[in-house]
Amino acid sequence: MDVSQPSVLSAADSLALRYGAEAAPAAGAWNEHIALLLSHRSIRGYRPDALPGGTLEALVAAAQSAATSSNLQTWSVIAVSDPDKKAALAKVAANQKHIEQCPVFLVWVADISRNQRLGAEEGVTLETMPYQETFLVTAIDAALAAQNATVAAESLGLSCVYIGALRNDPQEVARIVGLPTGAFGVFGMCVGYASTAAASGVKPRLPQDVVLHHEAYDATGERAHRAAYDALIGGFSARNEMAMDTWTKRVIGRMGKLAAMAGRDKMVAVLHAMGFELK
Amino acid sequence: MDVSQPSVLSAADSLALRYGAEAAPAAGAWNEHIALLLSHRSIRGYRPDALPGGTLEALVAAAQSAATSSNLQTWSVIAVSDPDKKAALAKVAANQKHIEQCPVFLVWVADISRNQRLGAEEGVTLETMPYQETFLVTAIDAALAAQNATVAAESLGLSCVYIGALRNDPQEVARIVGLPTGAFGVFGMCVGYASTAAASGVKPRLPQDVVLHHEAYDATGERAHRAAYDALIGGFSARNEMAMDTWTKRVIGRMGKLAAMAGRDKMVAVLHAMGFELK
Numbered sequence: 001m002d003v004s005q006p007s008v009l010s011a012a013d014s015l016a017l018r019y020g021a022e023a024a025p026a027a028g029a030w031n032e033h034i035a036l037l038l039s040h041r042s043i044r045g046y047r048p049d050a051l052p053g054g055t056l057e058a059l060v061a062a063a064q065s066a067a068t069s070s071n072l073q074t075w076s077v078i079a080v081s082d083p084d085k086k087a088a089l090a091k092v093a094a095n096q097k098h099i100e101q102c103p104v105f106l107v108w109v110a111d112i113s114r115n116q117r118l119g120a121e122e123g124v125t126l127e128t129m130p131y132q133e134t135f136l137v138t139a140i141d142a143a144l145a146a147q148n149a150t151v152a153a154e155s156l157g158l159s160c161v162y163i164g165a166l167r168n169d170p171q172e173v174a175r176i177v178g179l180p181t182g183a184f185g186v187f188g189m190c191v192g193y194a195s196t197a198a199a200s201g202v203k204p205r206l207p208q209d210v211v212l213h214h215e216a217y218d219a220t221g222e223r224a225h226r227a228a229y230d231a232l233i234g235g236f237s238a239r240n241e242m243a244m245d246t247w248t249k250r251v252i253g254r255m256g257k258l259a260a261m262a263g264r265d266k267m268v269a270v271l272h273a274m275g276f277e278l279k
Numbered sequence: 280m281d282v283s284q285p286s287v288l289s290a291a292d293s294l295a296l297r298y299g300a301e302a303a304p305a306a307g308a309w310n311e312h313i314a315l316l317l318s319h320r321s322i323r324g325y326r327p328d329a330l331p332g333g334t335l336e337a338l339v340a341a342a343q344s345a346a347t348s349s350n351l352q353t354w355s356v357i358a359v360s361d362p363d364k365k366a367a368l369a370k371v372a373a374n375q376k377h378i379e380q381c382p383v384f385l386v387w388v389a390d391i392s393r394n395q396r397l398g399a400e401e402g403v404t405l406e407t408m409p410y411q412e413t414f415l416v417t418a419i420d421a422a423l424a425a426q427n428a429t430v431a432a433e434s435l436g437l438s439c440v441y442i443g444a445l446r447n448d449p450q451e452v453a454r455i456v457g458l459p460t461g462a463f464g465v466f467g468m469c470v471g472y473a474s475t476a477a478a479s480g481v482k483p484r485l486p487q488d489v490v491l492h493h494e495a496y497d498a499t500g501e502r503a504h505r506a507a508y509d510a511l512i513g514g515f516s517a518r519n520e521m522a523m524d525t526w527t528k529r530v531i532g533r534m535g536k537l538a539a540m541a542g543r544d545k546m547v548a549v550l551h552a553m554g555f556e557l558k
Contacts, residue, residue: 248397257407
């Protein structure tokens with residue numbers, strides 16, 4: 001499958017790729033925008049080709065067009081192309097080679113520092129800053145922005161992958177890209193043109209019945225749905241030469257042991273040191 | 280301006296609406312997808328018309344197509360149409376009338392309960408569950424999913440607005456939509472057709488120079504940019520009959536006093552009670 005541009009499949013075919021033919025919902029509303037969204041794949045191999053001029057600015061314009069809580073705009077983004085910086089960031093993220101390969105690596109920043117500077121310049125103490133709620137708002141706003149940038153990038157034939165492993169060592173990330181106190185690299189993102197070798201299929205997700213509830217949460221039937229999904233994702237893993245063979249094993253592998261957190265179990269202390277009190 | 284369907288403006292016109300003519304970046308990459316993203320407005324008034332059949336499922340398929348950390352899929356969404364439930368949710372959210380008006384109100388849920396059930400059924404203790412990192416992943420994944428749903432909705436001529444004020448009383452939200460322990464309504468979202476009276480312009484954002492940094496964070500020139508943005512958003516507020524006249528005043532109004540948090544300063548204790556230890 002050519003991953004250099006979004007494939008435009010029918011609704012039924014797109015839904016079958018995302019859920020498996022058995023679990024796909026009936027094709028409903030459909031257009032080229034929804035087709036693009038359903039075609040998303042995380043790509044972990046890039047050609048060195050630079051982004052065309054004006055592309056980064058278009059992605060950021062899309063990002064800034066996302067909703068932001070009370071228009072507070074508590075996020076920033078650092079575009080990193082310098083090879084040494086990308087190598088240092090890759091080292092934080094368990095040496096994921098695509099961070100060095102991609103022409104632009106974005107560090108998405110949960111950022112209360114700008115609004116803190118505003119308060120300082122205006123001589124006003126901003127009492128809400130030390131709270132968990134404020135940190136949560138910054139992380140959500142950064143995520144909404146980043147997702148719009150992802151959609152814009154994929155619409156241009158670019159590929160992306162989120163890099164949560166920047167959180168393995170947020171203070172080292174802050175050192176690499178010079179973040180002030182009150183700025184936290186909440187996740188990274190590779191942006192570039194997928195290498196042919198990195199092509200992969202659309203990853204199936206849990207059936208809608210498991211995730212979407214009507215009027216009230218209802219976990220009825222969840223166990224049977226999980227068994228069916230385990231079989232589906234097992235087939236996907238085998239076709240894509242991936243090791244993890246069921247979703248059940250994946251969840252246990254990533255959530256079972258503290259060692260899988262790769263240092264992120266210390267995040268509260270790290271955030272305190274970086275200017276987020278989390279009261 | 281007709282807000283019932285996305286307007287397709289030129290790149291230059293769209294960027295001028297989002298940043299003001301003075302601060303707009305040069306028009307770069309552009310297509311109908313980026314035009315849709317830049318046309319976003321949060322809409323706070325809805326007609327009662329129901330969503331066409333299959334629309335909700337298309338939005339959720341878009342949401343599930345967003346990236347999710349390690350494919351853990353730690354989010355759920357509750358679609359609420361029942362008038363009594365919408366009224367109760369509106370009450371939590373400072374009586375925002377659009378929650379009752381919209382035909383479908385979505386409660387986006389940061390959800391570790393499903394993976395907890397998996398662990399229990401498999402007889403495995405999932406050691407990472409009580410950590411701040413795990414809560415952060417659930418909130419980010421819910422946000423990525425919700426933003427894809429927003430884009431899909433707007434591509435169909437629907438409108439949306441995020442409702443952070445569900446966090447004023449997360450336990451009451453949990454009671455209304457029957458959430459289990461380990462499930463937290465992280466924000467809500469109205470979905471429906473905008474009423475003509477609710478039409479509003481594209482809200483200008485901070486200049487890109489303030490938000491986008493190259494290689495390293497750089498706040499140089501930020502204060503002058505803020506002054507220019509204060510003037511720009513002041514004009515926008517006046518044209519749209521909104522009270523808040525500068526961004527500086529907005530930030531101070533929302534972040535200055537604890538009273539503005541409307542109870543969200545108690546979120547850590549509330550999350551503990553709801554099954555998120557935040558270690």
